[in-house]
Amino acid sequence: MTSRRWGRFRSECFGQIRGGPTASAPTRKETVLARCLVTGATGYVGGRLTPLLVAAGHDVRVLARTPEKLSGVPWRDDVEVARGDLSDLDSLRSAFTGIDVLYYLVHSMGTATDFADSEREAAANVAEVAKDAGVRRIVYLGGLHPDDAQLSPHLASRTLVGETLMASGVETVVLQAGVVVGSGSASFEMIRHLTDRLPVMTTPKWVHNRIQPIAVRDILHYLVQSASVPFPTTRAWDVGGPDVLKYGDMMQVYAEEAGLRRRRMVVLPWLTPTIASWWVGLVTPIPSGLARPLVESLHCDAICGEHDIDAVIPPPEGGLTSYRDAVALALACQSRPDTGAAWFNEPADSLPSDPDWSGAPAEVAEFRTPSRGADPTATLRNVAEAAWERQGWRVLPDDPSGPLTLTKDARLGRAWLQFTAEGDGAVVHRSVLRPRGLLGQVYAATVWPLRRRMLHRRADALFSG
Numbered sequence: 001m002t003s004r005r006w007g008r009f010r011s012e013c014f015g016q017i018r019g020g021p022t023a024s025a026p027t028r029k030e031t032v033l034a035r036c037l038v039t040g041a042t043g044y045v046g047g048r049l050t051p052l053l054v055a056a057g058h059d060v061r062v063l064a065r066t067p068e069k070l071s072g073v074p075w076r077d078d079v080e081v082a083r084g085d086l087s088d089l090d091s092l093r094s095a096f097t098g099i100d101v102l103y104y105l106v107h108s109m110g111t112a113t114d115f116a117d118s119e120r121e122a123a124a125n126v127a128e129v130a131k132d133a134g135v136r137r138i139v140y141l142g143g144l145h146p147d148d149a150q151l152s153p154h155l156a157s158r159t160l161v162g163e164t165l166m167a168s169g170v171e172t173v174v175l176q177a178g179v180v181v182g183s184g185s186a187s188f189e190m191i192r193h194l195t196d197r198l199p200v201m202t203t204p205k206w207v208h209n210r211i212q213p214i215a216v217r218d219i220l221h222y223l224v225q226s227a228s229v230p231f232p233t234t235r236a237w238d239v240g241g242p243d244v245l246k247y248g249d250m251m252q253v254y255a256e257e258a259g260l261r262r263r264r265m266v267v268l269p270w271l272t273p274t275i276a277s278w279w280v281g282l283v284t285p286i287p288s289g290l291a292r293p294l295v296e297s298l299h300c301d302a303i304c305g306e307h308d309i310d311a312v313i314p315p316p317e318g319g320l321t322s323y324r325d326a327v328a329l330a331l332a333c334q335s336r337p338d339t340g341a342a343w344f345n346e347p348a349d350s351l352p353s354d355p356d357w358s359g360a361p362a363e364v365a366e367f368r369t370p371s372r373g374a375d376p377t378a379t380l381r382n383v384a385e386a387a388w389e390r391q392g393w394r395v396l397p398d399d400p401s402g403p404l405t406l407t408k409d410a411r412l413g414r415a416w417l418q419f420t421a422e423g424d425g426a427v428v429h430r431s432v433l434r435p436r437g438l439l440g441q442v443y444a445a446t447v448w449p450l451r452r453r454m455l456h457r458r459a460d461a462l463f464s465g
Helices: 003-019 044-055 089-096 115-133 153-166 186-197 216-225 247-257 273-283 288-299 323-335 376-387 437-446 448-463
Strands: 035-039 059-064 080-083 101-104 137-143 171-177 200-203 235-238 264-267 363-369 404-410 413-421 427-435
Touching: 035 044, 044 059, 044 216, 059 089, 080 089, 089 115, 101 115, 115 137, 115 153, 137 153, 137 216, 153 171, 153 235, 153 288, 171 216, 186 247, 186 273, 186 288, 186 437, 216 323, 247 323, 273 288, 363 448, 413 437, 413 448, 427 437, 427 448, 437 448
Parallel strands: 035 059, 035 101, 059 080, 101 137, 137 171, 171 235, 200 264
Antiparallel strands: 363 427, 404 413, 413 427
């Protein structure tokens, strides 16, 4: 990300979370500034929360087992990075020194067979060290669940973590959220990949369970505000979006927003979590070890039992984001050819730190035509004005500092061709395909490799003069 774009991001992103790009960021007099420590900064929520805390004026330190993983994030130079592990008390004592607000955003889902034991030990360590270090507040993002239901191992573990932190003697804010909607969120990615790839699917009976999803921009609103607003007591707070839907309906809304046909679902009551997670791992890129806790967590309703948080942190200006709008924001990147996951001011977009299996699929290839005497700039104009339009390609508006971009939209997906003239007279041409639906995935795997090779050969001939 260029420094100019990162500067724009820093000036706009806090307003984007609170109420859109026209909302103004709070002044220092309006916000109680804090020294914040973010654990899990390389994760989905932590990677999006950290720059927002910086933009709000807080002094931010992040804890990372492998700080090198943060070398590519755009906000790296705006925070202090501490090397540490939640299982290492000495590293925690060093990292917690001078901290006012601690964000606990770490979980072991999909990374360890004994994740419950790992999470219990980590929470106990954090509780102990935070108390000794004089941390003023702990903010923990837990899972939304009914009080009287038998919880899955994953949800039970997350609940126990929250209880351990609340018993620490440090003021603790536990925000309990359900499905977080945004590109990169594991729960949303399961919806995306299943709906994209399966026009007809067999499902467990939990597709009829009720879910109260929340847009990532809205959960970030609550998390950012939790650094400064006064809370009456240590407790858990339910947070959710404005819509309550069945899980199957969430998939249908996704299909509509993605331009797919309505999905058919055949409910099989005997489909066990083991079989369902194996199936998810087979037909999607989500690892089965991660799919299982996600599937098990859907066995009970995930809706807010109360809305007490509204009295402490009002909803964002303009209200909470509807599920349909949240999906549209997450899909917005599919209308762009950039696949570098550069997040400027929309948290629903992808980040470079997101897992490889997350985000909209894209097939990318790049070729280079060396300088052969022809004027590449003039040839670019020829491409734009005549040669490609006969094939149904549309020229996108010029960006003086960017490449010439052509696009073509079809039922199976959308494709882009980008041409960049280099200083030595060479031309770099790049093709991007974002497949749509199951047939689009098949097309991307079979026909597109041949098609793009033909397109690049044609471009090579044009630029060779």
